[in-house]
Amino acid sequence: MDHPRPQLRRPQWLNLDGPWQAMLDDQASHHDPASVPFDRTIIVPYPPEARASGLHDTGFRRRVWYKRIVGLDDNLLPAPDERLMLHFGAVNHRARVWINGHFAIQHKGGHSPFSIDVTRYLSSRTLEIVVQAEDDPHDMHKVRGKMDWELEPHSIWYPRTTGIWRTVWMEKVAYAHIARLRWTADVFTWQIRLDADVAHLPKNSTLNVVLRLGDQVLVSDRCLLTGDCLSRLFQLPDPGIDDARAHWMWSPESPQLIDAEITLHAEDGLVLDHVVSYTALRTVSVDGDRFLLNSRPYYLRMVLDQGYWPDSLMVASAEQLRHDVLLIKRLGFNGVRKHQKSEDPRWLYWCDVLGLCVWAEMPSAYGFSSETVHGVMEEWKELVERDISHPCIVAWVPTNESWGVPELMHDRRQVDFVRAMYHMTRALDGTRPVVGNDGWEMPCGDFVNVHDYHIDPEELYARYGKRENLPYTFEHVRPARRRLVIDGFSGIDKPLFLSEFGGIACMEEADPKGWGYSVAKDGAELLARYQELMAAIHRCRALSGFCYTQLTDTFHEKNGLLTEQRVPKAPIEALAEATRGPEARLHDWYVDPLGHSLLWREKYATKELPDWLDSGTGADVRIALQEPAGDVSVPAQVALAGESGAAGAGRDDQPGTAGPTGPHVR
Numbered sequence: 001m002d003h004p005r006p007q008l009r010r011p012q013w014l015n016l017d018g019p020w021q022a023m024l025d026d027q028a029s030h031h032d033p034a035s036v037p038f039d040r041t042i043i044v045p046y047p048p049e050a051r052a053s054g055l056h057d058t059g060f061r062r063r064v065w066y067k068r069i070v071g072l073d074d075n076l077l078p079a080p081d082e083r084l085m086l087h088f089g090a091v092n093h094r095a096r097v098w099i100n101g102h103f104a105i106q107h108k109g110g111h112s113p114f115s116i117d118v119t120r121y122l123s124s125r126t127l128e129i130v131v132q133a134e135d136d137p138h139d140m141h142k143v144r145g146k147m148d149w150e151l152e153p154h155s156i157w158y159p160r161t162t163g164i165w166r167t168v169w170m171e172k173v174a175y176a177h178i179a180r181l182r183w184t185a186d187v188f189t190w191q192i193r194l195d196a197d198v199a200h201l202p203k204n205s206t207l208n209v210v211l212r213l214g215d216q217v218l219v220s221d222r223c224l225l226t227g228d229c230l231s232r233l234f235q236l237p238d239p240g241i242d243d244a245r246a247h248w249m250w251s252p253e254s255p256q257l258i259d260a261e262i263t264l265h266a267e268d269g270l271v272l273d274h275v276v277s278y279t280a281l282r283t284v285s286v287d288g289d290r291f292l293l294n295s296r297p298y299y300l301r302m303v304l305d306q307g308y309w310p311d312s313l314m315v316a317s318a319e320q321l322r323h324d325v326l327l328i329k330r331l332g333f334n335g336v337r338k339h340q341k342s343e344d345p346r347w348l349y350w351c352d353v354l355g356l357c358v359w360a361e362m363p364s365a366y367g368f369s370s371e372t373v374h375g376v377m378e379e380w381k382e383l384v385e386r387d388i389s390h391p392c393i394v395a396w397v398p399t400n401e402s403w404g405v406p407e408l409m410h411d412r413r414q415v416d417f418v419r420a421m422y423h424m425t426r427a428l429d430g431t432r433p434v435v436g437n438d439g440w441e442m443p444c445g446d447f448v449n450v451h452d453y454h455i456d457p458e459e460l461y462a463r464y465g466k467r468e469n470l471p472y473t474f475e476h477v478r479p480a481r482r483r484l485v486i487d488g489f490s491g492i493d494k495p496l497f498l499s500e501f502g503g504i505a506c507m508e509e510a511d512p513k514g515w516g517y518s519v520a521k522d523g524a525e526l527l528a529r530y531q532e533l534m535a536a537i538h539r540c541r542a543l544s545g546f547c548y549t550q551l552t553d554t555f556h557e558k559n560g561l562l563t564e565q566r567v568p569k570a571p572i573e574a575l576a577e578a579t580r581g582p583e584a585r586l587h588d589w590y591v592d593p594l595g596h597s598l599l600w601r602e603k604y605a606t607k608e609l610p611d612w613l614d615s616g617t618g619a620d621v622r623i624a625l626q627e628p629a630g631d632v633s634v635p636a637q638v639a640l641a642g643e644s645g646a647a648g649a650g651r652d653d654q655p656g657t658a659g660p661t662g663p664h665v666r
Contacts, residue, residue: 002318004089004167006349007389008181009276012075013171016068016129020044020164022055025063033098033130036065044068044168045089045315047161052312060138060151064163066131070170078119081175086116086129089166089344093135093142100128108375110135110143111342111363112382113166133163141371143379145340145363146306158306158555161314166344174272176200178207178264183279183389184431187249187294190238192219192279193231196262201228204267209234211279212259213248222265236281246599249294250280250391252334253589253597255355257391280352280391286433286446289467291495291544293357293394300357300394300545301579302335303328303561304500306554307343310564314341321347323566325354328551329594330572331561332579337499337547340364340400342383351392355596359395359499359547360387361438362421364403368414372404377424384428395432396425401439401451401480408441408486415443415487436489438499440482448491451500452479453517453549457536464498467542495544498537503549504529505558506569516559517549527570530561531578538581548579 003009021038023030030036046053048064078084088095092110096103099121107114118127136142137160138149148157180197194209207230211219219234239245250256257278264273283294290297305328309316316324321344328336335357338347342363351358362380365372380398387393398421399405405414418437422444425434436445454460463473470492474484485491505516506526520526537546552560561575562568568575576593577584584590588598 001322001346001349001353004087004169004345006345006352007183007277008178010171010173010274013169014070014076016070016168016170017044021067022048023065024048024055024057024061025065026059026061028062028134030063030065030132033065033067033101033132036067036130038065038067042066042163044164045166046312047092047163047165047315049159049162050311050313050315052315058151058159061160061162062134062136064133064135066129066133066164068129070127070129072122072125072127076170076172077125078122078172083117083119083173083175083177084122084127085171085173086118087113087167087169087171088115088131088164089113089168090342091131091133091164091166092161093139094133096132096134098128098130100126109379109382110161111145112379113386118170129168131164135160135162137162140367141365141369142375143363143365146308149366153555156557158308159313165313165315174264176202176205176264176266177273178262178275181262181275181277181389183260183277185279185281185283185391186431187281187283190236190281192234192236192258192281194234194262196230196232198225198228198230198264201225202266202272205272206265208263208265210261210263212261213256218258248281250282250352250355251293251298252329252355252357252595254600255353255596256280257352277389278352279389282391284394284432286495289493289495289542289544291394291433291447297544300335300497300547301333301581302337302357302359302499302545302547303331303333304339304547304550305336306339306550306552306557307341307347308552308554308564310555316344316347318346322350322354324551325350325356326594327562327566328356329354330576331551331568332576332584332595333548334595335359335394335545335547336551337361337397339550342387345386345390348387348390348392352390354594356392357394358390358392359397359435360393361397361400364400366403366406368405368407368411368417373417376404377421380421381424381428384425388429393432395435395447396429397435397438398422398425399435399437402437402441402482405437408437408443409483419444433495440479440484442485442491443487443489445489445491446494447497447544448474448485448494449497449499450479450484452477452498453501453503454479455518457533460498460501460533461536461539464496464542465536465540470496470542496542497544498540498546500547500549501537502530502533503559504533507558511556511558513556514558515556523570527574527578530570530575534578534581538583 019041022040022042023036023038043054048055048057090111094108096106099118102121105116146158147160153159177199179199182195184193205225206222208222223232257280260277262275266272285292337359340363399418402408408414422434422436433446435449436442438449439451463477503517505519507514550560552562553564589595
């Protein structure tokens with residue numbers, strides 16, 4: 001998937017990534033594009049700090065200027081009844097844009113997208129785009145994520161990402177066009193809801209919606225538009241029993257997606273706009289102390305993913321994004337917490353397609369002020385709206401480890417801000433659980449999330465193994481010297497996640513800057529300690545899931561299961577077996593390297609695998625999707641656990657009960 005907006009696609013679009021003229025304005029001395037001496041070339045969307053940009057300039061950059069001249073052919077030159085839209089995936093931190101010498105827009109927020117209708121500025125077939133990206137590297141009150149404020153990266157902070165760092169692209173649309181889609185599924189009622197915004201709505205126009213499950217048409221509905229916002233519920237034919245429902249629903253074991261086509265018609269039937277999208281039947285919720293996926297308890301095995309690459313920092317190609325999702329699944333995880341970063345929508349697409357639960361997290365500010373409140377809330381609203389329709393996202397994480405609210409124990413305003421972020425997120429999206437403050441000092445939340453890097457597996461079991469131990473743990477155990485729950489929030493009746501732990505570094509060579517929360521001398525010791533740690537975690541019946549730190553080495557942090565180049569530090573099959581735990585053998589997905597169910601695999605038994613499923617994983621995945629791997633056998637009585645909901649003799653929240661089937665092939 002190369003399209004930068006996977007859930008609202010038109011066939012004609014132009015990618016503007018590549019060489020742009022640039023100028024590094026360290027003193028922020030230039031204000032007018034006419035005065036800027038563009039003296040170098042940068043490769044967009046890579047930031048100037050990245051080697052891939054062609055600059056690899058890691059100094060403090062206050063402003064970066066960009067310029068590109070685009071020639072418009074007939075496919076992009078808009079007719080009188082058309083518009084030309086220019087889209088920016090992300091520009092850090094404040095962007096000002098001029099089109100053909102005219103100031104067009106200012107956008108503040110370094111992780112969220114924005115768009116410009118550039119039609120009014122066209123006078124020829126040439127489009128000159130100038131961008132001023134301003135990003136004070138020392139501002140601790142703006143949204144930063146993991147970007148370091150010191151010149152050289154240190155501790156858990158990484159190189160800065162300045163300027164344009166997501167795809168810039170253009171598309172031509174009709175004057176009346178579909179501006180936004182929002183999908184909401186409800187497994188309880190077996191319904192899918194569409195909310196669509198239409199720009200410049202003509203009188204008596206209609207919207208035609210077609211939903212398909214594979215070759216089967218589920219919905220073909222024409223709606224009269226009486227306003228520029230459409231809300232429509234589509235009742236699907238509910239087969240009722242789990243075995244039949246399993247072919248419809250989305251889960252990591254069977255990531256079934258539903259294709260969608262939406263067409264805007266004028267009163268006389270003329271097609272004004274046509275877009276392609278997708279959705280899924282998937283519901284997440286909380287029942288007492290358990291997390292539910294599709295109305296059944298589901299145990300989350302997650303990994304912390306920082307989303308950095310050595311040559312390109314926070315930027316990755318579509319192929320690199322897909323490869324990471326495949327690797328996460330091959331390591332035995334069914335979920336991922338994308339840490340302190342809003343990831344590229346193409347990564348979310350591959351999590352949707354391949355089946356991976358995602359905790360979506362807001363990059364933090366560090367200091368608290370009114371500027372923090374305004375900036376974080378506005379940018380978080382934009383990010384939730386951008387990603388809300390992705391079925392892979394199963395939880396929102398607006399606040400992490402008291403970053404941006406360092407005095408929660410003493411400042412009432414900071415407690416109120418965390419609670420405001422929680423309630424605002426619930427107001428924006430009432431269909432997903434929301435974390436109050438991931439890690440510790442939680443004043444609210446639908447989960448209790450603990451960060452605990454204690455190196456003794458038995459001590460972790462003593463703290464989180466049994467629910468009767470939790471009152472003492474919540475009151476007296478203080479990882480990083482922080483209270484776990486505060487301000488009257490007990491958390492005892494909430495799902496409990498060990499949402500950061502582990503962090504075992506593996507450094508065969510001496511590295512004075514490299515570190516981890518503990519250190520193994522080689523891959524064999526790393527594997528042994530990982531197996532011991534995971535065995536203890538799988539014994540913790542009080543947990544609804546875990547998130548291991550971390551997926552890859554990230555600069556001086558050497559605690560990844562993979563190197564920065566995505567090479568496993570130990571045999572990937574052995575790591576995956578430890579991740580999945582001893583009860584994985586009770587489920588049919590145990591024999592599949594990607595954790596897909598028996599029904600999902602059988603769909604490809606007589607067919608050629610889609611390229612997207614095999615690329616980057618090797619021939620072993622192709623073989624394993626067609627027959628059990630090695631000498632692994634699946635007991636007959638549980639062989640169909642993924643399709644029937646019979647979870648076997650294991651814990652009641654192990655995956656296998658949510659089991660839809662059938663792939664999403666494009």
